[in-house]
Amino acid sequence: MTTKVEMEKDFEVEDPVFIEGLAGIGHIGKTTVSYLVHHLDAEKVGELYSHHFPPYTIIRDDKSADLLKNNIYQVQREDAQDLVFIEGNAQASTPEGHYEVAEKVMDLIEEVDASEVVTVGGYGTGDVVEDPSVFGAVTSEDARENYERYDIDFDHEVGQIVGASGLILGLSGDRGCSGICLLGETPGFLLSDPKATEAVLQAMEKILDLDLDYSDLDEKVEESQEVLKKLQNLQQKQKSDQDQQQQDLGYIG
Amino acid sequence: MTTKVEMEKDFEVEDPVFIEGLAGIGHIGKTTVSYLVHHLDAEKVGELYSHHFPPYTIIRDDKSADLLKNNIYQVQREDAQDLVFIEGNAQASTPEGHYEVAEKVMDLIEEVDASEVVTVGGYGTGDVVEDPSVFGAVTSEDARENYERYDIDFDHEVGQIVGASGLILGLSGDRGCSGICLLGETPGFLLSDPKATEAVLQAMEKILDLDLDYSDLDEKVEESQEVLKKLQNLQQKQKSDQDQQQQDLGYIG
Amino acid sequence: MTTKVEMEKDFEVEDPVFIEGLAGIGHIGKTTVSYLVHHLDAEKVGELYSHHFPPYTIIRDDKSADLLKNNIYQVQREDAQDLVFIEGNAQASTPEGHYEVAEKVMDLIEEVDASEVVTVGGYGTGDVVEDPSVFGAVTSEDARENYERYDIDFDHEVGQIVGASGLILGLSGDRGCSGICLLGETPGFLLSDPKATEAVLQAMEKILDLDLDYSDLDEKVEESQEVLKKLQNLQQKQKSDQDQQQQDLGYIG
Amino acid sequence: MTTKVEMEKDFEVEDPVFIEGLAGIGHIGKTTVSYLVHHLDAEKVGELYSHHFPPYTIIRDDKSADLLKNNIYQVQREDAQDLVFIEGNAQASTPEGHYEVAEKVMDLIEEVDASEVVTVGGYGTGDVVEDPSVFGAVTSEDARENYERYDIDFDHEVGQIVGASGLILGLSGDRGCSGICLLGETPGFLLSDPKATEAVLQAMEKILDLDLDYSDLDEKVEESQEVLKKLQNLQQKQKSDQDQQQQDLGYIG
Numbered sequence A, B, C, D: 001m002t003t004k005v006e007m008e009k010d011f012e013v014e015d016p017v018f019i020e021g022l023a024g025i026g027h028i029g030k031t032t033v034s035y036l037v038h039h040l041d042a043e044k045v046g047e048l049y050s051h052h053f054p055p056y057t058i059i060r061d062d063k064s065a066d067l068l069k070n071n072i073y074q075v076q077r078e079d080a081q082d083l084v085f086i087e088g089n090a091q092a093s094t095p096e097g098h099y100e101v102a103e104k105v106m107d108l109i110e111e112v113d114a115s116e117v118v119t120v121g122g123y124g125t126g127d128v129v130e131d132p133s134v135f136g137a138v139t140s141e142d143a144r145e146n147y148e149r150y151d152i153d154f155d156h157e158v159g160q161i162v163g164a165s166g167l168i169l170g171l172s173g174d175r176g177c178s179g180i181c182l183l184g185e186t187p188g189f190l191l192s193d194p195k196a197t198e199a200v201l202q203a204m205e206k207i208l209d210l211d212l213d214y215s216d217l218d219e220k221v222e223e224s225q226e227v228l229k230k231l232q233n234l235q236q237k238q239k240s241d242q243d244q245q246q247q248d249l250g251y252i253g
Helices: A026-038 A096-109 A142-147 A166-176 A192-207 A217-246 B025-039 B095-111 B141-149 B164-174 B194-207 B217-244 C025-039 C093-111 C141-147 C164-172 C194-207 C217-247 D025-039 D094-111 D141-147 D164-174 D193-205 D217-245
Strands: A005-006 A017-022 A045-049 A056-059 A065-067 A071-077 A081-089 A117-126 A133-136 A161-162 A178-186 B002-007 B018-020 B043-050 B056-059 B066-069 B072-075 B083-088 B118-122 B134-138 B159-160 B177-188 C003-007 C017-021 C043-050 C054-058 C065-067 C068-076 C085-089 C114-123 C134-138 C160-162 C178-186 D001-006 D017-022 D045-049 D056-059 D066-069 D070-075 D083-088 D116-126 D136-140 D160-162 D176-187
Touching: A005 A096, A005 C003, A017 A026, A017 A096, A017 A166, A026 A081, A026 A117, A026 A178, A026 A192, A026 A217, A045 A096, A045 B095, A056 A217, A056 D164, A065 D164, A081 A096, A096 A166, A117 A166, A117 A192, A133 A142, A133 A166, A133 A192, A133 C194, A142 A178, A161 A166, A166 A178, A166 B066, A178 A192, A192 A217, B002 B095, B018 B025, B018 B095, B018 B164, B025 B083, B025 B118, B025 B177, B025 B194, B025 B217, B043 B095, B056 C134, B083 B095, B095 B164, B118 B164, B118 B194, B134 B141, B134 B164, B134 B194, B141 B177, B159 B164, B164 B177, B164 C054, B164 C065, B177 B194, B194 B217, C003 C093, C017 C025, C017 C093, C017 C164, C025 C085, C025 C114, C025 C178, C025 C217, C043 C093, C054 C114, C054 C217, C068 C114, C093 C164, C114 C164, C114 C194, C134 C141, C134 C194, C141 C178, C160 C164, C164 C178, C164 D056, C164 D066, C178 C194, C194 C217, D001 D094, D017 D025, D017 D094, D017 D164, D025 D116, D025 D176, D025 D217, D045 D094, D045 D116, D056 D217, D083 D094, D094 D164, D116 D164, D116 D193, D136 D141, D136 D164, D136 D193, D141 D176, D160 D164, D164 D176, D176 D193, D193 D217
Parallel strands: A017 A081, A017 A117, A117 A178, B018 B083, B018 B118, B118 B177, C017 C085, C017 C114, C114 C178, D017 D083, D017 D116, D116 D176
Antiparallel strands: A005 A045, A045 A071, A056 A065, A056 D160, A071 A081, A133 A178, A161 B056, B002 B043, B043 B072, B056 B066, B072 B083, B134 B177, B159 C054, C003 C043, C043 C068, C054 C065, C068 C085, C134 C178, C160 D056, D001 D045, D045 D070, D056 D066, D070 D083, D136 D176
């Protein structure tokens, strides 16, 4: 097994909602969950590493090195459901890796015995819009009825989800867990999208029974954008170096 | 093992013909078998999942999420051979995955003790034709003689088969099972091809001793096309986003 | 383990030379060994299959299906060293697969206790030449001295070998087995190259103490070319369909 | 496990510094460590092989074949810390492979009980500079303070490291080992970069308490360049042959 979870401490939650937001288009999933973790002062309990993540190491601003990883957090709440989060700056780089990481996340979902799963991503439309929608996909029609009272668009034409957010939703449904995937409408070419992120957060606020003030959202978006820029620069460089260093197996003696 | 079969109920067939039709060129394999399953009111008995499928999740029209998978069906018949089907919207995305999924299907073929295997696919010629042929490839010369009485083209120039339909045929031959691969002649650039699908169905009708009326074929083709469109849109988006997000390992520090 | 050898009968050779020639540039390795197997009426003893081969199935001229594989042969000789051959129409399609297949071949080399290994491939120069050279690479300087008496070019500028021929040579050297890789000089853009193949065969004739008449070489080259054409057509089709069906993971929601 | 270390003799070092330099941009890592190994007359103790390396075999100038590998060396010193080196002409060719090789190197680091790790690579800026910097990334802020007394640039904008140098640094930090990654500033399009290599060596000289004269650096750079040229030629050939031989799985029947 090349994907592993390292727990720093045990989970102390009961019947939590499990929320996932990882790197992806417009960095909406990662930024949304990152914001919630910060706002709720969530407690970090572990990390998920995978050999299927890109083999990059981030250099932080203080010049210390940081492996790509997903972070796991918990929040205990008195008057509402407990919460478990997974957020991070990486998704798998191969099909097989995507499924493997999703299965590992499902193990966590089963471990904390979550009855509800919320996954967050972005959906690129190619258009800039003033007031981005939050497109919803659900585990079942029952789940859809439950979420229809929130401001979520279920009349969209989105046909598929790529990566962790979709696989975790699909696997959750198969295992009898109820849930939703929230996809923030985004042009698709933005490094980050504060408007789409805020739209998703507004839906989250209702689903999770929160009270957000959004005052520090810009800061969080910028923080998230910094890391993305680092990876982005890398990928542009890679592209221009690609011709020079391309490795394929077409030339066999 | 990252490919697994989940059975909902036991097989109840005797000496069945095993029929395979998965996603592929012109979606002919999937649509053909999907039509037969519907027409014969086949009973679903299980599903096949693989970590080698693309990491996509389909959003159905009711906005519920559906993992990519292959479905397994059975039909018991009084006056003709029993039938087992595998059909679905995905094939593996890597060479290794193709072989692994084919081996898993071979396990099913052995489990139901099928003596005959029929696999279905398309063959893209680049040309639009009025009256598409059904090209045949077989497990052995004996098998060929058996199938020559049906309207199947054995004078073609098709040199190879890519993916599940070919591997299952080849593996079946190696294991002493008799069978044929039917390849519907298709331009190759069509999302779906009702004419080629009907041509293949006409051959299937004779091979499997069926009586089809084709009245609801258009509906089935359209249904199959819907899913394909969803994946197709995705792939076009991917392509246009490719420059921006391309990940390769050429740039190693 | 996803690469396996299936033996039809036991090896009956003593201290044999082990000769490898698989699909590759100009199909020189495969054609050379295929010719020797035919000429010496070698006995087929087994086959090697791998999940790392491309997931293609060849349709033979009689329309029966043939999985990609490598064939294993033996020849017992009274007045010269016994011979073991591996030849076939496929090499692995991934780096990992190349190493795995090469390790499997090394198992065979150890099983038959071969003291000498000859691997055959092509080297594309981009130029058409009248009288192609046979470039040599060896397991050690000692081996080189041994082979210098034959008409093999050791003053070439070839810097590397890609795929099975190189890996088997390298691994043989590491395990104390002596050997050579013969690379036929070829333009690189030819589907097959009878002249380069004949040049390699002339070196083989001396190394293996054979007496070849080359009368049926053209036939063997053509036969080999047929299979290659089938795979070649496939790859051209793939290329033109690539834009339409390209699957990458850049677009993650 | 498809990556393995083969030891020729046991380690005989105490509390060593572990230094890594593998193939990469401008070949700075490999050349730097190769130079140190030569200069210090380090003793070779083992080799690391991986199925994840490219499936290439180098033909040395004497025409003997050499598998891609990483070499492991040790140096015992009276008046300074012992040293262990890993250097070589290959890195993994897949994300998964990069992590697997890095984990294998971490096993070595743990085996020799190294308390300090120095990894070496290049960072391509696109610009030719007269006086290349050495960019530093560290395991922690404490480590940074330690290295700030040497002539290492910690005010750079480098956001990430790709491949072994970064992963080993990141993993070392996670396991409580202190260390630094030195990235020589290089245009990125040079086959080798003596100036950047010398700049890195000057930093190494101070960190490792060495006394280098640089007289034979040019020779070492050239030697390193020879191997790189061989692989480079190969990759250019591959590229031009790519159209002809491209293999992808888009065309599924």
